Amino acid sequence: MYQASEQFNTAILGDGRSFRARISAGENETSTGFLSIKQYGRSTANDYISIGDVVSSYVEIRMLDPGFGFENAEVEVSIGMMLGNEEEYVSLGLFTAQKPQNDGGVITFTAYDRIQSKMSGAYFSDLNYPADGKAVLQEISVKTGVPIDMSNLSDGIMIRERAVISEKDFDDAGNPITETTYEKPFNGYTYREALGYIAMLYGKFVAADRIGTIVFRWYTDTAYTINTNRYYDDLTTSELVFIPTAISCRVGENTITAGNGTAVIQLENPVMTQEILNSIYERIKNFQFLPVSLSFYGDMRLDTGDIITVNDKSGNIIKVPLMNVTQEFDGGLLTRVQSFGGVKEESVMRGPTIQKLDRTYTELFLVKEVIGNKANFDYVHGKVAEFNALSAKEAAFEAATAQNFAAVYAEIGKLDVTELTARVATIESAYVTEAKVNTILAAKAYLTNADIQDLVVKVAEIDSAYIDNATVNSLLANYATVDLANVSVGAIKTAMIDIGAVNTAQIADGSITDAKIVELTANKITAG
16 A cells, blocks of 8 residues: 555545646656546456466546657656645556547547566576576566566575476377477566466565556555445445465466365466465465455555455445455546455466466467567557567557568558568559569559560560560561561561561571562562
8 A cells, every 4th residue: 555644644534635637758747637547457367366466557548638749658647635735646657658549639548557568578588497486587677677576575486497298299099199398487478477477486466566666465454444434335245255275276287286175266377386385375375355346435545455444334344355446537536446256166277377378379479489578469559560470360560570470361551571472462552673573473464664684475465666686486467567677697587477568678698598479569670
């Protein structure tokens, strides 16, 4: 929970509150013109409690045009209060804006925190394994440029290599023969996924704090209390208190379990060990709560991971761990919170990669083929994208620079390619400085200017031809008009002309050895 001044703490819980908003983008800043701000938290575990969640947040903003731009800028969004004649602001966090839209002077955009904007690239480690968990986090911090706070993580968590089982062949009965190899644990995963797996090993979840630092949290009780006069009539609770009785974790093709019972927190982690899982269960086995959803008079100091107390209208005291926090500002402030619970019969395998899409996802987009540490695979928007190989059913880029690009369907605004090989290409318009083509098959071709070294044509219709040198084996012409013909010996082997109009013909001595002429009219003939 954010620590504000005592005056702020008193004013936020009182009546007659007066809020303001502020946004900063580099040297530009404004605190006027805001129509609405909504901040949403998003967890990889969705509506179930889990360990190793990656909780990221984003803001949706509508405001009057402030006179400066937000495109791809990291902005700080804050909501504050008037305390007498002074203002005190509480930062909601640092967010990177995407695709601002201007509609008649009203700017609308969505901006994402650093987990989404900077931690979605492919992670390939340079460390030797087994490696200390903190060393892995330090490498992720260096590669992404995002600070990571490890002050509340215990020592001694070692991360081993990941076992990869593949089908190598089949025996005589048709059964697959498998081969097990080992590789660095998170190669081909995104930084975001790796953070979730590492957080799971420490029994925590991961989030970005208000200054953009990656932090690891578990649910912590606070002294924050909401009485009946502070929340709205949308309080809903589950009938049963959720008490985790076991943790089940899938590790490759195997499943390990700690504890015994039906309320099972189900995880997936390629490097989890039985020893670590037992330790996690001992720390969280007494964690119990009643799943709750409610909205109340807003308080921007609350964080995911806080445990607050709600006094309901029946006199019950409810402890609520905040698993999802939403803030809505439109001049006033409304806060919505939720806590989730689930049992084995209701849940499916949960974890940072959800429903095993992680490996399919990685095989298609990453796995040693993607070079680059910054790519968002939930939603990609980039002015320039550089890949060694990308296979996708549909991809849209404003500009892409690629050495090898494979796609079933791609819509590309601008493509800069060093070398392109295409089996079939349909092109509406092409401007080519230089083209070297082995074979051209065209139903129709319009060429303004063509400089051709060697041309083989079966049928040609030519309106006008200027030919310096022509060697013709057989010439068939229904009508030919020749102003001047200079023919060397043997240049024309056979010429068949149905109608010929020859103004001037100069034939070298001996060029005609035998001529069959049906009719000859001559004004002057000199004979030996």
